[in-house]
Amino acid sequence: MKRILVVDDDLDTCSLLQRFLSKHGYEVDTAGTGLKAQELQAKKSYDLLISDFRLPDMQGLELLKHSKRSYRDTEVVIITGYSDIRMAVEVIKYGAADYITKPLYPEELLSLVNSTLKNGKEAHPGDADKKQSSSKRAKAPTPGSPAGKIKSASPAYIEGSSAASQRINEDIALVAPTPMSVIITGETGTGKEFVAQRIHELSTRARNPFVAIDCGALPKDIAGSEFFGHEKGAFTGAVAAKDGRFKQADGGTLFLDEIGNLSYEVQLKLLRVLQERKYTRVGGVKDIAVDVRVLAATNENLKQAVAEGRFREDLYYRLNEFAIDLRPLRERREEMGLFVSHFLKEANALLDRSVEEVSEEVMQHFRAYAWPGNLREMRNVIKRGVLLSRGKRMEAYSLPEELTREQGRAAYQAAAGEGGMSLKETAEVAERNKIARVLKETGNNKSKAARLLNIDRKTLYNKLKAYDL
Numbered sequence: 001m002k003r004i005l006v007v008d009d010d011l012d013t014c015s016l017l018q019r020f021l022s023k024h025g026y027e028v029d030t031a032g033t034g035l036k037a038q039e040l041q042a043k044k045s046y047d048l049l050i051s052d053f054r055l056p057d058m059q060g061l062e063l064l065k066h067s068k069r070s071y072r073d074t075e076v077v078i079i080t081g082y083s084d085i086r087m088a089v090e091v092i093k094y095g096a097a098d099y100i101t102k103p104l105y106p107e108e109l110l111s112l113v114n115s116t117l118k119n120g121k122e123a124h125p126g127d128a129d130k131k132q133s134s135s136k137r138a139k140a141p142t143p144g145s146p147a148g149k150i151k152s153a154s155p156a157y158i159e160g161s162s163a164a165s166q167r168i169n170e171d172i173a174l175v176a177p178t179p180m181s182v183i184i185t186g187e188t189g190t191g192k193e194f195v196a197q198r199i200h201e202l203s204t205r206a207r208n209p210f211v212a213i214d215c216g217a218l219p220k221d222i223a224g225s226e227f228f229g230h231e232k233g234a235f236t237g238a239v240a241a242k243d244g245r246f247k248q249a250d251g252g253t254l255f256l257d258e259i260g261n262l263s264y265e266v267q268l269k270l271l272r273v274l275q276e277r278k279y280t281r282v283g284g285v286k287d288i289a290v291d292v293r294v295l296a297a298t299n300e301n302l303k304q305a306v307a308e309g310r311f312r313e314d315l316y317y318r319l320n321e322f323a324i325d326l327r328p329l330r331e332r333r334e335e336m337g338l339f340v341s342h343f344l345k346e347a348n349a350l351l352d353r354s355v356e357e358v359s360e361e362v363m364q365h366f367r368a369y370a371w372p373g374n375l376r377e378m379r380n381v382i383k384r385g386v387l388l389s390r391g392k393r394m395e396a397y398s399l400p401e402e403l404t405r406e407q408g409r410a411a412y413q414a415a416a417g418e419g420g421m422s423l424k425e426t427a428e429v430a431e432r433n434k435i436a437r438v439l440k441e442t443g444n445n446k447s448k449a450a451r452l453l454n455i456d457r458k459t460l461y462n463k464l465k466a467y468d469l
Helices: 011-023 034-043 060-070 085-093 106-118 125-138 147-152 163-175 192-201 220-228 264-276 302-307 313-319 333-351 360-368 374-388 406-416 423-441 446-453 457-466
Strands: 003-007 027-031 048-052 075-080 098-101 182-185 210-214 253-257 278-280 287-289 293-298 322-325
Touching (some): 003 011, 011 027, 027 034, 034 048, 034 060, 048 060, 048 106, 060 085, 075 106, 106 374, 163 322, 182 192, 192 293, 220 264, 220 278, 264 278, 264 313, 333 374, 423 446, 423 457, 446 457
Parallel strands (some): 003 027, 003 048, 182 293, 182 322, 210 253
């Protein structure tokens, strides 16, 4: 009998999942905190760990990292709120088998549990990454391919049909064979990492590593070690020397996502590497030569960050040798059918389903929705819809509430500058967008956000609940 550990501070959720999964033949234990989960893992072997991302004593990401370090044969699935798309992507990067969004649906959860345990990784996540990278390199096209041949590259990249998308494709083909650094801008979920991979695959470095790191999820106290590695004894816990991401990417491409989140100290060290092509490990004295092309991405205005003294001007101009800006999905309605078709095929292959199309009602909801999570959110919505569909066509019942409620339409109309809203609706949309923006700027620090919004924490929490943020 397969063993599952469910970790959630909501006792009702733990109890419900324990009863439901036990009925389907699994042995299930529960824990209300990350520390309790670690204690149980030390006593018993588990095939699957299902953990909420937000725990009272630690984040699910921390529990995930602990589990992958100490119990590498245990698969991990993270439960996230629907607004935590970026966090969901992070847990995949750190070795989670998958994630599932709230509210939880029994059929969806059971299917995910069954598939995760059936198709559990046979190798360490790092080994899987290497195999995937090797596979991509084997399929890489000849460097410098013209724009008309871009389709032969990675199938993960969606080539849009609009004039703006074609310009992006041409820019990629133009800059890829060069050694130039590139800054890719755009909202969260617009596909910045896919563009970076595309540039790498069409470059002269295509047969060498592509290494990605999310600077937004990188704690400041270990950022230097993650980038440049460290010597044994350099700090508490450094029991052995370790290579950093620059060493891993030597000869290839290093992709720095959300680069605006780097501390000023790390920015200075990064500038030195870009200028001198050498770095020093944390705690070391020896210079190490490195040959890496750096691609960076951000969803914030770096020029404004420079003006405010949060980002080094010299580093900005060193990175910004070429810029590519990605439009949000709400401004690409003419291409929505293309994206839906792509994600539908992808979801069918992943879930072994045969949903052939989406209904017109579903497409109406898609066109009316604001898509704050952009392409990444659409991908997740369609994957969920395919799983819940009972026939060959995806119907509206399979969509999450976010897409079907009136607030989604109002948010889209406000973003698109369209009329049709009452004064009250307009004010609510403006307030919701303001709160979301401040939360993003403060790194989801609610105390700081409340101060900036000039309201108390209780009022902020009430508004977060009202606006489902």
